[in-house]
Amino acid sequence: MPFQKTIKSEIALSGVGIHTGKRINIRLIPAQRDTGIIFYRTDKGLQIKAKLPFVIDTSFATTIGIDGVKVRTVEHLLATLYVFGITNLIIEIDGSEIPVMDGSAQDFVKLIMKTGIAKQGKTIPTLKITKPCIYEESRSRIVARPHKGFRITYKIFYEHPLILAQSLSIEINEQNFLKEIAPARTFGFLKDIQYLLQNGFARGGSLENALVLDEKGVVGGKLRFKDEFVRHKILDAIGDLSLLGYPVQGHFIIEKGGHTAHINFLKHLVESDCYELEEEPYFNFYLSVQTI
Template sequence: MPFQKTIKSEITLSGIGIHTGKKINIKLIPAQRDTGIVFYRTDKGVPVKAKLPFVIDTSLATTIGIDGIKIRTVEHLLATLYAFGITNLIIEIDGSEVPVLDGSALEFAKTIMKTGTAKQGKTIPLFKITKPFLYESSRSRIVAKPYKGFKITYKIFYEHPLILEQSLSIEINEQIFLREIAPARTFGFLKDIQYLLQNGFARGGSLDNALVLDEKGVVGGKLRFRDEFVRHKILDAIGDLSLVGYPIKGHFIIEKGGHTAHINFLKHLIESGYYELEEEPYFNFQLSTQAV
């Protein structure tokens, strides 16, 4: 089993929320063993654990919350913490959305690399897939299989000449995440912007924090990878899967996924019992009234 980890010193970051359009400040604070990943809304005085029972919305981002208090777009930061093996952290945030920064996880990753992590002298159980498990919805298909490490195979399909069908199968560890996944930016389509704005989304979106596509290609920018779109989907999936609260051992094959599919898949996987953990996890979806 891996050791629990936190960061060596505090980290402060600021940026715009891609959906709220508001400036937000966050502070990552080292935490004691067995704390877990906990967001703390400093403007509300409310803590919320980054665990599956506290997911309250999956519309275009993953949102956690409790008693009407929410934190949106947690997936990029959570993916980074997972990739670096950080299991204990307090995240102070003065608004309702994690800053999008440049639309990727690269700044989160580089800042944590610079600060460093610290082992805490206590192990954490592994969440191991023990039997193949299939989840299907009207548009998505996700399979989990036993595997010695943590691997994601992702396939996407978009009727756009720059994307069409993209797929990537990749083992997830700190080095691969930093090099191959963290730089991949969120993306959207110019034709959808008016609808998104009218429905309370993308108010902070810009060419500085997202890949925007018109009918032919990327507007005002260049791709970091030829298949940057599927790489970003893998980034999102890592963040969503991390909400089980433990390091994962398994191979996840995802077709036409998204935040809603990822979270629904996790809930059904937990209910199936096709996993193994050395101690009983907290997965009570009905009694999620206490965040810490």
């Protein structure tokens, strides 16, 4: 079993929320073992655990919340924490959304690498997929299979000449994440902007923090990878899978997924007999989680 970890010193950063358009300040604060990942809304005086039962919305981002208080767009930061093995952290935030930074996880990676990671003297169980678990909804299909490591195979299709069908299968570890996944940016389509704005989304979106596509290609920028779109989907999936609350061992095959499909799959998984833990059963833990 891996050891629990936190960061060596505090990290402060600020930026714009891609959906709210508001300037937000956050602080990442080292936490004692067995704390977990906690978001603390300093403007509301309320804590929210980064756990599956606290997911309240999956529209264009993953949102966690309780008692009417929420934190949106948690997936990029959570993916970074997961890959570094950080299990205990207090995230103070003075607004309702994690800053989007440049649309990828690169800034979070750089800050955590700069401050360093502290191993704590207690282990954490690994959630191991023991037999295939299949989930299907609408056009999405997700399968988890036993695997000695943590691998994601992602397949997407968009009717756009720059995307069409893209797929990538990659072992998720620190080296691969830093090089192949963390730099991949969120993306959207110019034709959808009006709808998004009218419905309270993308108010902070710009060419500085997202890949925007018109009918032919990227508006005002260049791709970091030819298949940057599917790589970003993998980034999102890592962040969503981290909401299980444990390191994961398995191969996840995702076809035409998204935040809603990811979260619905996880709910299906924890109610199945397709996994095991080395300590207490996850299902009991899932039912008993509470806000600190």
